[in-house]
Amino acid sequence: MPMAGAKVDQSVEVLKALADPTRLQMIGILKRSAEPVCICDFTAAFDLSQPTLSHHMAKLRDAGLVDVSKAGIWAYYRLASGLTPKTRALLDVLV
Numbered sequence: 001m002p003m004a005g006a007k008v009d010q011s012v013e014v015l016k017a018l019a020d021p022t023r024l025q026m027i028g029i030l031k032r033s034a035e036p037v038c039i040c041d042f043t044a045a046f047d048l049s050q051p052t053l054s055h056h057m058a059k060l061r062d063a064g065l066v067d068v069s070k071a072g073i074w075a076y077y078r079l080a081s082g083l084t085p086k087t088r089a090l091l092d093v094l095v
Contacts, residue, residue, distance in 0.1 A: 010064070014087060017063035018094060022046060023056050027065065027079070028095035036069060036076035 018024055029045065030037055042053045057077055060066045065087075067080045083091075 013063040014065065014090075017059050017065060018090075020056065020059070022048065022053075023060055024094060026053075026056060026060065027091060030066060030077060030079050031091055031095055033078070036078040039075045039077065 018027065025046075026042060029042070039050060039053055039057065042048075042057075043050050046053060048056075054075070057066065057068070057075070060077075061068060065080055065083070066077050069076050079091075
């Protein structure tokens with residue numbers, strides 16, 4: 001029996017977002033962090049510009065993997081609170 005179209009689409013978006021090495025590393029950082037992580041901390045961790053890192057975060061946000069909050073000029077990211085148990089299990093295997 002085929003999966004429902006919406007379920008397939010969501011699964012594909014998650015997998016595409018995680019297929020990028022930088023995004024997978026970013027998810028690993030968020031998974032290990034007890035507090036939201038400032039985008040400025042990612043610029044210190046990666047040899048990439050802030051706009052490039054924000055682009056990566058937008059892909060993760062669009063896939064439903066991260067939540068963002070703003071404080072002043074900075075954006076703070078954390079793993080999405082509504083991740084399904086299967087998605088959390090996938091992240092446990094990957095990072």
